[in-house]
Amino acid sequence: MAATIKDIAKKTGLGLATVSSYLNGGNVREKNRILIEAAIQELHFEVNEVARGLKTNRTKTIGVVIPELNNVFCAEIMTEIEDIMRNHGYALVICDCRTDGIRECDAVEFLYRKRVDGLINMPVNLDGRHLRCFLDAGRPIVLIDRRLEGVDCDCVLVDNLEAAGQAVRIFLRNGHTRIGMIGGPTDVFTGQERLTGYRNALIEAGIEPEDRLIALGDYTIRGGVRCMKELLAGNPDMTAVFVANYEMTMGAVIGMNEMGIRMGEEISMIGFDNAEFARACNPKLTIVSQPIREIAWNAAELMLERLRKCGRRNEPGKEPSVCPGRVVKLATGMLEGDSVRNLAG
Amino acid sequence: MAATIKDIAKKTGLGLATVSSYLNGGNVREKNRILIEAAIQELHFEVNEVARGLKTNRTKTIGVVIPELNNVFCAEIMTEIEDIMRNHGYALVICDCRTDGIRECDAVEFLYRKRVDGLINMPVNLDGRHLRCFLDAGRPIVLIDRRLEGVDCDCVLVDNLEAAGQAVRIFLRNGHTRIGMIGGPTDVFTGQERLTGYRNALIEAGIEPEDRLIALGDYTIRGGVRCMKELLAGNPDMTAVFVANYEMTMGAVIGMNEMGIRMGEEISMIGFDNAEFARACNPKLTIVSQPIREIAWNAAELMLERLRKCGRRNEPGKEPSVCPGRVVKLATGMLEGDSVRNLAG
DNA sequence: TCATGAATCCGTAACGTTTCGGTTTTGCAA
DNA sequence: TTGCAAAACCGAAACGTTACGGATTCATGA
Numbered sequence: 001m002a003a004t005i006k007d008i009a010k011k012t013g014l015g016l017a018t019v020s021s022y023l024n025g026g027n028v029r030e031k032n033r034i035l036i037e038a039a040i041q042e043l044h045f046e047v048n049e050v051a052r053g054l055k056t057n058r059t060k061t062i063g064v065v066i067p068e069l070n071n072v073f074c075a076e077i078m079t080e081i082e083d084i085m086r087n088h089g090y091a092l093v094i095c096d097c098r099t100d101g102i103r104e105c106d107a108v109e110f111l112y113r114k115r116v117d118g119l120i121n122m123p124v125n126l127d128g129r130h131l132r133c134f135l136d137a138g139r140p141i142v143l144i145d146r147r148l149e150g151v152d153c154d155c156v157l158v159d160n161l162e163a164a165g166q167a168v169r170i171f172l173r174n175g176h177t178r179i180g181m182i183g184g185p186t187d188v189f190t191g192q193e194r195l196t197g198y199r200n201a202l203i204e205a206g207i208e209p210e211d212r213l214i215a216l217g218d219y220t221i222r223g224g225v226r227c228m229k230e231l232l233a234g235n236p237d238m239t240a241v242f243v244a245n246y247e248m249t250m251g252a253v254i255g256m257n258e259m260g261i262r263m264g265e266e267i268s269m270i271g272f273d274n275a276e277f278a279r280a281c282n283p284k285l286t287i288v289s290q291p292i293r294e295i296a297w298n299a300a301e302l303m304l305e306r307l308r309k310c311g312r313r314n315e316p317g318k319e320p321s322v323c324p325g326r327v328v329k330l331a332t333g334m335l336e337g338d339s340v341r342n343l344a345g
Numbered sequence: 346m347a348a349t350i351k352d353i354a355k356k357t358g359l360g361l362a363t364v365s366s367y368l369n370g371g372n373v374r375e376k377n378r379i380l381i382e383a384a385i386q387e388l389h390f391e392v393n394e395v396a397r398g399l400k401t402n403r404t405k406t407i408g409v410v411i412p413e414l415n416n417v418f419c420a421e422i423m424t425e426i427e428d429i430m431r432n433h434g435y436a437l438v439i440c441d442c443r444t445d446g447i448r449e450c451d452a453v454e455f456l457y458r459k460r461v462d463g464l465i466n467m468p469v470n471l472d473g474r475h476l477r478c479f480l481d482a483g484r485p486i487v488l489i490d491r492r493l494e495g496v497d498c499d500c501v502l503v504d505n506l507e508a509a510g511q512a513v514r515i516f517l518r519n520g521h522t523r524i525g526m527i528g529g530p531t532d533v534f535t536g537q538e539r540l541t542g543y544r545n546a547l548i549e550a551g552i553e554p555e556d557r558l559i560a561l562g563d564y565t566i567r568g569g570v571r572c573m574k575e576l577l578a579g580n581p582d583m584t585a586v587f588v589a590n591y592e593m594t595m596g597a598v599i600g601m602n603e604m605g606i607r608m609g610e611e612i613s614m615i616g617f618d619n620a621e622f623a624r625a626c627n628p629k630l631t632i633v634s635q636p637i638r639e640i641a642w643n644a645a646e647l648m649l650e651r652l653r654k655c656g657r658r659n660e661p662g663k664e665p666s667v668c669p670g671r672v673v674k675l676a677t678g679m680l681e682g683d684s685v686r687n688l689a690g
Numbered sequence: 691t692c693a694t695g696a697a698t699c700c701g702t703a704a705c706g707t708t709t710c711g712g713t714t715t716t717g718c719a720a
Numbered sequence: 721t722t723g724c725a726a727a728a729c730c731g732a733a734a735c736g737t738t739a740c741g742g743a744t745t746c747a748t749g750a
Binding site: 015016017021026028029032051054055057 | 727730734737
């Protein structure tokens with residue numbers, strides 16, 4: 001039914017190879033170019049990417065495994081990456097592993113079998129075992145948001161230490177000293193880093209971090225609610241709380257609401273991510289904002305670069321990706337609202 | 346490098362066709378089955394889906410075009426659909442068109458060229474012109490959330506009239522009569538329907554809908570803020586507002602906050618979608634909730650059914666998808682919070 | 691043991707590209 | 721005009737699978 005390269009070769013009287021060469025940007029004599037283009041028009045020819053893929057061993061497709069599509073941070077990054085990659089002819093196959101290690105393994109394996117050219121992953125598993133197949137095959141991997149020890153690949157992170165530090169210092173500047181934190185799981189990279197950043201900033205200011213002021217959740221709304229209630233119950237003297245991700249920020253707000261405590265008056269608060277939610281809070285919530293666009297741009301760029309240099313079937317001799325993994329670390333921002341009370345004023 | 350079907354044919358001494366038959370669930374003698382399985386183990390063989398795709402003219406991939414990934418409603422549906430489709434061996438290529446008609450066309454064309462087996466679309470364009478290529482090729486389409494006049498394909502909707510009606514009747518039951526509405530664009534299917542539902546419910550209760558109580562936004566947060574402020578400024582007697590999608594609900598809450606008006610006291614409110622946001626509001630927001638799981642399940646099931654019956658290359662004679670488009674309409678729920686004040690009490 | 695139908699098996703020809711190597715054509719200087 | 725390198729062209733052989741039609745094998749009953 002659909003026209004093939006053969007048809008247009010026949011129609012133009014040219015050879016297969018010439019047409020193919022034209023399609024791939026090769027040089028073709030002017031009059032032949034016109035001939036070919038006319039034939040393509042007339043027969044509505046479009047190259048069969050599958051056949052091409054079989055021959056070139058590239059699918060022009062890249063896989064993505066993320067913990068939760070239904071999560072503004074992930075979704076926003078995906079939107080941006082998808083845009084960039086599609087402009088370069090790459091389709092994005094997105095797999096949501098629901099923050100489950102097993103599902104993550106399954107997803108990676110699925111994508112491997114689908115022969116995606118590369119993998120972008122916001123990892124849930126702590127070791128890189130689930131990435132083995134891509135690593136072994138020399139297909140490029142870019143990690144986002146979380147680093148993985150012992151896995152040599154590109155990686156885009158934010159400066160979590162500094163993000164938490166900034167938040168704590170805002171509290172300090174406004175006269176707060178009993179500053180609580182709702183942190184993430186200590187076995188998650190960002191959870192660790194943000195907690196460390198909080199601790200360091202306190203110590204720098206001469207304040208000894210206290211365990212009773214730290215509640216660790218699991219990055220879920222439910223966890224945020226629980227943590228906030230715990231902190232409130234256990235620390236009547238606490239005046240401020242820093243929350244280390246978006247879901248728990250929402251949870252913390254819910255928790256305060258349910259306890260009948262007014263944010264920004266009785267308890268000051270700094271949350272994380274999602275400017276929209278922050279604006280919707282009353283009073284407006286101060287948050288750490290992550291540079292979504294930059295994260296996405298860097299991830300896409302790292303991936304595209306790898307794809308450009310390596311990946312052909314018969315790479316002559318040398319291993320393709322001997323170039324070691326690069327790490328990009330980006331700065332976060334602070335979106336100031338009215339949720340931090342000045343104790344001096 | 347990687348083992349092919351030929352290798353395992355050679356290893357086992359069997360023919361190509363026999364191995365292929367085994368791989369596709371055909372019957373093979375017990376001893377050969379064992380032979381083949383051993384060879385597959387030993388050579389780490391896995392079928393090349395691209396080659397298979399070339400031969401069968403199926404990519405086991407389906408395309409999705411949505412207006413906004415960064416939108417809880419879309420994202421949640423995608424998560425569910427992805428899960429189901431992947432369990433059936435289908436990869437999801439998701440394209441975000443950012444609520445832009447041109448981008449939507451581009452995305453559909455991109456997916457068509459990528460030769461996805463089917464298309465799931467939450468359409469932005471009003472006519473179905475962007476779907477032409479899939480329609481002509483007889484590749485299945487499933488629309489979500491919005492119907493398209495004149496396009497014959499499967500479609501999963503919710504009962505928007507009833508959703509809006511329920512909201513209005515809750516207000517009425519609590520003694521409200523001056524009920525405002527923040528609606529979507531009238532050229533968007535759901536926008537139309539929800540507005541009609543609101544109007545009908547009022548008329549049914551003997552109240553004449555008034556234009557001054559209706560503000561139309563563009564389904565964005567910004568729009569929600571603007572509409573809420575407009576309504577508040579123009580209608581000092583208004584006691585309740587129904588908001589017709591999630592983003593505008595968030596906007597409306599922001600708007601009220603910024604005007605210093607307490608939700609559930611001065612103004613009662615019913616929003617849309619996203620139970621999490623509703624819980625985070627103070628007081629808890631009453632919302633219309635859409636049956637995400639059911640929407641996703643139905644869309645996936647409709648798609649899978651089409652894929653099962655049609656699509657092979659040389660369908661003998663008959664057009665594959667003569668079976669006309671089916672429309673599934675699902676009921677919404679109501680998640681009651683404390684944002685509707687009883688004027689009688 | 692033989693015939694017989696059913697169940698398996700097999701070789702080969704596609705599917706639509708790219709690529710290898712060799713051949714023809716072109717443009718240009720002599 | 722001729723010579724010659726460079727540019728453009730070409731056919732055929734892959735890439736790894738499926739599917740057709742015919743060949744082989746099997747179990748079974750006479």
